[in-house]
Amino acid sequence: MSVLKEFHKATIELIQILQQPQTERDQKILQVEALLDRREALMKEIVPPFTPEEAELGKQIVTMNERLEQLITAEKVSIQKDIKELHVKKVSNTKYVNPYQNLSTDGMFYDKRK
Secondary structure (H helix, E strand, C coil), X not given: CCHHHHHHHHHHHHHHHHHCCCCCXXXXXXXXXXXXXXXXXXXXXXXXXXXXXXXXXXXXXXXXXXXXXXXXXXXXXXXXXXXXXXXXXXXXXXXXXCCCCCCXXXXXXXXXXX
16 A cells, blocks of 8 residues: 555544544544654655656645644644633632632731721
8 A cells, every 4th residue: 555545544534533522532632643643654755756646645635634634623622621611610619618818918908906
C-alpha cells in the first residue's frame, strides 16, 4: 500500500474517532494522539512525483484535513469549557465552605469600641 493511501486511511480513522459521540475522553485523546503521530510519520515519507490517482487522493486529503481541523478545534473548545466549569465549581465550593476567606477590609474603618 502506498504511503499516500495509508495517510488517507489514517485521516479517515481520525475523523471517525472525533465524530463519535462523547465516549471516554481520555481513551479518545490517546487514540487521536496515536493517529496524529502516525500521520506525521507518514507525512514525512510522502514524496513526489505523484500518479494521477495519488494526485486525486491528495485533493481528497486536503478537504478532509479541513474537516479534521474543525473537529479538533471543537474538541479543544469542549475540553476548555469543561476545565472552565470545573474551575468555577471549585471556586464556588471554596466560597461555600469558607465564605469569609477572601474578604478585603482595605479602606474600611472598623471600630472596636462598644
